[in-house]
Amino acid sequence: MNEIVAPSNKETNANESSGLHKDASFETLLEVEKISLSFGGVHALDEVTFDIRKGEIRAIIGPNGAGKSSMLNVINGFYQPQQGFIKYKGNERKKMSPQIAASQGIARTFQNIALFRGMSTLDNIMTGRNLKMRRGIFWQMIHWGPARNEEIHHREIAEHVIDFLEIEPIRKTPVGRLPYGLQKRVELGRALAAQPDLLLLDEPMAGMNVEEKEDMCRFIIDVNEEFGTTIALIEHDMGVVMDLSDRVVVLNYGKKIADGTPDFVRADQGVVDAYLGVSEK
Amino acid sequence: MFYRETGQFKSSYKADQAIFPITQDRWFILFIFIIAFLVIPLTASEYLLQAVMIPLLIFSLAAIGLNLLVGYAGQLSLGTGGFMAVGAYMTYKLTTAFPEVNIIVIFILAGLISASVGFLFGIPSLRIKGFYLAVATLASQFFLVWMFNKVSWFYNHNSSGTITAPPRELFGVTVTGPTATAETRYIVALAIVCVFALIAKNLVRGRLGRSWMAVRDMDIAAEIIGIRPFQTKLIAFSISSFYCGVAGALMVFLWLGSAETEAFSINESFYVLFMIIIGGLGSILGSFLGAAFIVCVPILLTNAPQLFGLSMPIDLQKHIEIMLFGFLIVFFLIVEPHGLARLWQIAKEKLRLWPFPY
Numbered sequence: 001m002n003e004i005v006a007p008s009n010k011e012t013n014a015n016e017s018s019g020l021h022k023d024a025s026f027e028t029l030l031e032v033e034k035i036s037l038s039f040g041g042v043h044a045l046d047e048v049t050f051d052i053r054k055g056e057i058r059a060i061i062g063p064n065g066a067g068k069s070s071m072l073n074v075i076n077g078f079y080q081p082q083q084g085f086i087k088y089k090g091n092e093r094k095k096m097s098p099q100i101a102a103s104q105g106i107a108r109t110f111q112n113i114a115l116f117r118g119m120s121t122l123d124n125i126m127t128g129r130n131l132k133m134r135r136g137i138f139w140q141m142i143h144w145g146p147a148r149n150e151e152i153h154h155r156e157i158a159e160h161v162i163d164f165l166e167i168e169p170i171r172k173t174p175v176g177r178l179p180y181g182l183q184k185r186v187e188l189g190r191a192l193a194a195q196p197d198l199l200l201l202d203e204p205m206a207g208m209n210v211e212e213k214e215d216m217c218r219f220i221i222d223v224n225e226e227f228g229t230t231i232a233l234i235e236h237d238m239g240v241v242m243d244l245s246d247r248v249v250v251l252n253y254g255k256k257i258a259d260g261t262p263d264f265v266r267a268d269q270g271v272v273d274a275y276l277g278v279s280e281k
Numbered sequence: 282m283f284y285r286e287t288g289q290f291k292s293s294y295k296a297d298q299a300i301f302p303i304t305q306d307r308w309f310i311l312f313i314f315i316i317a318f319l320v321i322p323l324t325a326s327e328y329l330l331q332a333v334m335i336p337l338l339i340f341s342l343a344a345i346g347l348n349l350l351v352g353y354a355g356q357l358s359l360g361t362g363g364f365m366a367v368g369a370y371m372t373y374k375l376t377t378a379f380p381e382v383n384i385i386v387i388f389i390l391a392g393l394i395s396a397s398v399g400f401l402f403g404i405p406s407l408r409i410k411g412f413y414l415a416v417a418t419l420a421s422q423f424f425l426v427w428m429f430n431k432v433s434w435f436y437n438h439n440s441s442g443t444i445t446a447p448p449r450e451l452f453g454v455t456v457t458g459p460t461a462t463a464e465t466r467y468i469v470a471l472a473i474v475c476v477f478a479l480i481a482k483n484l485v486r487g488r489l490g491r492s493w494m495a496v497r498d499m500d501i502a503a504e505i506i507g508i509r510p511f512q513t514k515l516i517a518f519s520i521s522s523f524y525c526g527v528a529g530a531l532m533v534f535l536w537l538g539s540a541e542t543e544a545f546s547i548n549e550s551f552y553v554l555f556m557i558i559i560g561g562l563g564s565i566l567g568s569f570l571g572a573a574f575i576v577c578v579p580i581l582l583t584n585a586p587q588l589f590g591l592s593m594p595i596d597l598q599k600h601i602e603i604m605l606f607g608f609l610i611v612f613f614l615i616v617e618p619h620g621l622a623r624l625w626q627i628a629k630e631k632l633r634l635w636p637f638p639y
């Protein structure tokens with residue numbers, strides 16, 4: 001984790017209006033306003049404010065326990081913040097359930113893989129289509145005509161995702177039997193199958209070898225470029241963050257300590273200190 | 282002709298999604314159907330039908346029902362006997378109140394009542410899981426059986442406290458009651474079980490089945506993809522109880538002819554649970570295999586010693602039976618949770634490679 005500290009020899013202009021493009025032509029997809037979240041005495045998030053623009057890759061970084069995962073959990077309605085609100089697609093919301101978030105086009109992956117272990121790769125990815133399927137129980141019982149056509153239609157989309165992620169050979173394998181790297185890929189597939197507007201990825205490359213990381217980076221870039229999906233990404237590997245992200249928000253002890261382009265953030269003294277503080281431990 | 286899927290390319294997802302994608306499997310299933318619908322009714326003895334085939338079918342139906350709940354949706358239930366009782370007693374009440382209504386319609390209505398009872402008893406699954414849920418369902422088992430015992434309205438206030446299948450006709454043939462032949466009862470049970478097995482298979486390979494398995498495997502992850510775990514569980518409880526209810530109705534009306542609440546005791550719940558554990562959790566085929574196993578083993582234990590000219594005391598047989606079931610359950614739970622169905626699949630995979638295992 002030390003490469004993150006390197007403030008880089010590149011000359012970064014600190015005066016460059018905090019590195020943010022203050023360009024009005026950017027359309028904001030999500031705004032996080034003064035979100036505070038605590039568990040008992042632990043302040044996981046403390047008045048965090050930032051935004052995610054449509055079509056960008058937004059990285060969220062910070063030392064362990066900084067509140068990154070909690071932030072994603074708040075965004076997709078898994079945790080309810082004590083204070084603050086979130087504005088998504090122009091609508092302000094205070095309370096939100098994961099199901100509603102999903103139906104509004106927010107999909108995610110977890111830091112610890114959260115796949116359905118007893119189901120095949122294909123079935124896992126098909127569950128990502130669940131919300132888009134309309135036929136009621138009666139049609140499913142007879143599995144004929146419209147019900148079968150619907151199933152086939154969604155199967156085609158799932159197969160596209162499988163092709164895209166290059167996991168054809170493991171289509172019918174129960175995911176519990178797959179190696180870790182492939183499981184991460186299947187989990188991304190399940191999120192992609194939902195064709196989300198906002199994709200939240202919690203450390204998608206953690207625990208992968210170099211080759212797997214490269215594949216995953218390629219997928220993330222392709223998703224962003226080909227489908228225009230907005231992505232919020234938590235990642236510890238600073239090299240990856242630099243390569244992938246358009247803008248970075250840095251959290252430390254639940255507070256936002258920096259926000260800007262990768263180069264700007266890397267040069268920020270507060271960020272360097274935060275990471276040094278951790279690596280000294 | 283080798284058993285192969287090589288060379289059988291599926292050119293469409295439709296073909297790949299078929300229940301039996303491999304041609305040889307389809308021939309095999311056709312073969313089974315011919316045996317079940319033609320050979321058995323024409324050749325089997327009254328004893329074989331009454332002691333083996335009819336109970337096998339009925340328990341298969343109950344096992345499918347329980348498997349939807351336990352194997353697919355992951356909600357452990359010990360209330361099977363209670364839900365079977367609901368189906369049986371409601372069939373009795375309905376058909377004595379409306380003798381002119383088609384008995385199949387009555388079975389389905391009784392199943393629906395059983396489904397709503399299952400829905401009610403599924404509500405605790407909102408809060409409790411696993412072992413505690415099993416205990417809650419156990420309570421429903423005892424409550425339901427107690428209620429059918431105590432409230433004489435359910436058995437039309439008769440003095441014996443039993444419900445008896447009255448004669449009912451289907452297409453001019455008597456299918457229930459003392460005058461119905463074993464062949465007719467077998468055919469009716471077979472037809473009903475085939476239809477409901479097909480429906481169950483359709484459910485588990487579609488959206489609902491995937492939601493059930495998702496909730497079973499990880500309900501938190503299910504929520505984030507938009508599945509509502511509680512609703513999904515309640516549907517599982519309802520549909521499962523529907524199946525168990527119809528199975529209970531068939532048990533009295535097509536098999537036993539008459540019954541008391543004893544027939545739906547906690548033992549019944551355990552037997553059906555054993556069936557799905559031995560047959561395979563999360564498998565429709567496994568429900569049949571498990572039911573066949575549990576129905577046939579005691580009969581084999583009774584008859585086998587005589588074939589060798591030995592005699593075995595009844596209580597020893599019972600003990601062997603219980604020990605065997607106990608051993609197999611532990612074996613399958615630890616070694617092969619997918620049960621006989623998985624062993625069958627492995628055998629098929631071996632066959633696929635035969636005669637060149639490399």
Ligand SMILES: Nc1ncnc2c1ncn2[C@@H]1O[C@H](COP(=O)(O)OP(=O)(O)OP(=O)(O)O)[C@@H](O)[C@H]1O
Nearest residue numbers: 039042044062063064065066067068069070071111
């Ligand atoms: N469900 C919870 N209950 C109690 N405390 C929690 C819970 N979730 C998070 N926390 C606490 O909130 C703080 C932030 O945790 P979070 O998981 O968001 O950190 P993170 O930035 O994702 O860290 P990491 O890099 O280790 O994943 C931690 O102190 C953690 O212990």
Ligand SMILES: [Mg+2]
Nearest residue numbers: 068069070111
């Ligand atoms: Mg985290």
